[in-house]
Amino acid sequence: MRSQSIRSNSFRKFLYISPFMVLLAVFSYYPLYGWVYAFFDYTPPIPLSQSPFVGFKWFHSLVENQVKIDQLLQVIKNTFGISGLGILFSWLPMIFAIFLTEIKAVRFRKFIQTVTTLPNFISWVLVYSLAFSMFSSEGMVNGFLHMTGLSDSPVLFLQSSDHVWLTMWFWATWKTLGWSAILYIAAIMGIDESLYEAAYVDGATRMQVIRHVVLPSMMPTYFVLLMLQIASFLNNGLEQYFVFQNAFNKDTMQVLDLYVYNLAMGGGSYSVSVAISMLKSLISVVLLFSVNGLSKLLRGEGIV
């Protein structure tokens, strides 16, 4: 009798999560079926069933000669460079959130928060037109340089291949800083008041409170977000780089996502892009597990 009730009870509990498992299967595991396209010579109007099986041809075509290998290596270098910069400065939103919450004038704080969050909702196309009106040869910045006599001929910021990673990082940060700070602000709000009070009673200054109370309480949030960011290390999107790319900066700007897009949508085939995205998933999984291992090693806990 007793064991039966336990069994029915656990079955009921299973029912609770089953809808989510179905969702997971449909949206996360079923799409993996699409990987099969990487092994066929597929062009849309012809159904897959009539497309010839080509094995590892497309994987091979990515590295079939030195020019392509160089190109792929450069793309990977760009991806790692730009994502690496992002991770290197991933603490920025946290620090920003901490300082923001330190502002006691509520209206001013809200104002700053709104102003920094808004760019997140502007499309990259608009951001580029903003960049163009500021940095083109007739733009504001060149106008200013000319007026003050700092330079005679216009400086062509948008066409330079120097510091592309840095400028791209800058644009991305400008766009997302306020938005990414939201989670940290929520985390700060969750810190136990008594910790602050104890610190003040002990005579801590504001900076000391930040260092000994706020920062340690933020660490779990930071690490979780860091891990998520690393998991999507290779997915730095294509929109931003798509609008900013031109002949002069393309070599240093083309990241994996943009490379796949240019290759597949630009005129090529689905199959190649599927092949690359398979490789991407593979690298992402490897990265995730290594960071998780690192986290276990350093902090004694991981998330997976």
Add this chain to the structure above:
Amino acid sequence: MRTHIKLGRKSALLLGTAILLVTTALSGCSGNSNNGGTAAGTAEPGTPTESSDPGTGGIDHSKPLTITVFNNAANYQGEQTGWYGKLLKDKFNITLNILAPQVAGDQLYKTRSASGDLGDLLIIENSQLEELIPAGMIMDLTDLIKNTEHLSKYVDNHFKPFNVAFEKQNPDGKIYALPAFTADTSPTTFSEELPYSSPILPWDYYKGIGAPKLNNLNDLMTALKDMQAKYPKTPDGKPIVPITLWKDWDGGSMENVRWLSNWYGYEQPNGTTTIQLNAKGDIVPIVDDNSMYKKILQFYYDANKMGLVDPDSPSQDWTKVSEKLTNKQVLLLWYSWQRGFYNTIERGNQGDGNVAVPIADSHLIQNSDAYFGNGRVFAIGSKAKEPERIMELMDWMSSPEGLRYYTNGFEGFNYEKTPEGKFKLTEVGQTAFQENTPVPDEYGGGGYQDGQSKVNSMIMSDFVVDPETKEFYNSTYWASTIEANKTALTTDWQKTYDATTPTEYYQKNNMIDIVPNINTSLGSDSSDVKNKRSQISDYVKNTSWKMIFAKDQAQFDQLWTKLKSDVTGLGWDDVFAVDKERADKIVKMRADAIANK
């Protein structure tokens, strides 16, 4: 696929600006059509000015029909509304629902074709047609077209030769598709007043520096330099950039280089990316050391060294360029329709405007009128419901009534009949497109431009003669329009060059090769070649841009050398072989067309 977008934008632009050109060119001329606005009320809404009875053939119009139009030419996505929408609703009880890859993105074709149903009415590229026929997604129109009143007239000379050429996909010689923008002149005639690409300069500035004779491209650069020195800024203080370039339409190679090659007799046929072809049939790889492509790159490089090239060229887009054209900030133009951004009758009367200025050593290559169509086709999807009604609609679109509505709007509102039985634009008609003039409610209301056909393509083009007036449907070539367009600018130009139009000048001086229009199956790329082509094109474009903006000649040469060796690594030989085969086919068909003339 990228070339398709570009083509689409270009022809859309071409059409748009051509209309703009006509309307702007006439906006100042109001002398003799005071009744233009009031005459609008005379025609009944939806009543044909000439009877073509849609009710014949026993087709039932009582049920409303919505047609999904998959349309590569459209710049608009959604339901056709406005006066054209009302016209179709009243006449045929049909609503058009337009799907536009130019708006929604290229993947629309891929996803919809993968699902097996592209739409009811399809306006697609030749290469897409080649993929879709074997996939069983195109309806056989052979029998349907027999019963049509207007289209059936064009079957033998226009549609049949086009369809039969798709031998591999169409061994039985069925009629699957009707080529778009088909002209009814001849396969070797060129009807336009100005070649598609030729040197165009602002007349007043050119005369301002003494109208020096241009013997070659060096003279052109000197002239541009002098103009820039004399006119550094526009009246409102914007800097003048003699040459401005943009990257938006770069396909297989750099588009701005491609078209200037036409000035010296070499074109890059659509469907190819690695070669250039002249009228004699010589096929030159663009990476050849003596190719016209390289010579034009060198020209742009030299021009840039002289400070003639707009420094924003690599980072700006076409919208920015058109703004500069509207402000007369650009000195060298090369597409015929670019004139429309600035030229108006008012300015023309003051001798101000952009005109053709021939270069003595140039020898243009120009395709004749699109007798066999322009590379796109109209077709019906194999799953379309009520194909008879779609066919009836297409037939009407190619009737005199349909063509007049499409190209010129309504009689009485946009144009009127002269006592000689010809047509003439009304005062409203001259600017209706440009100013988006409100259309009277009886026609459906809304702005004229907003309500125009968003299909943005036609089966028979405006270079077909209207049986009633014996003139082209294209209003630029109406006698009344030509008369109205006699400004100081045109008469001055005509006196200087002793010719009525630039085309006539080039022909008289033996400076142009008009090659027969070829529109045929060139075969679609295998995915292998597609891949290689895409990577090579990317590489060629980027390097071209870098060469134009190179530090010095040494860097220019070094980039060129690297380009030649790197594209070989990317599979140049395979792509070239495909392109060479296509070019050979074009050369052969051109020879046949001339022989049959």
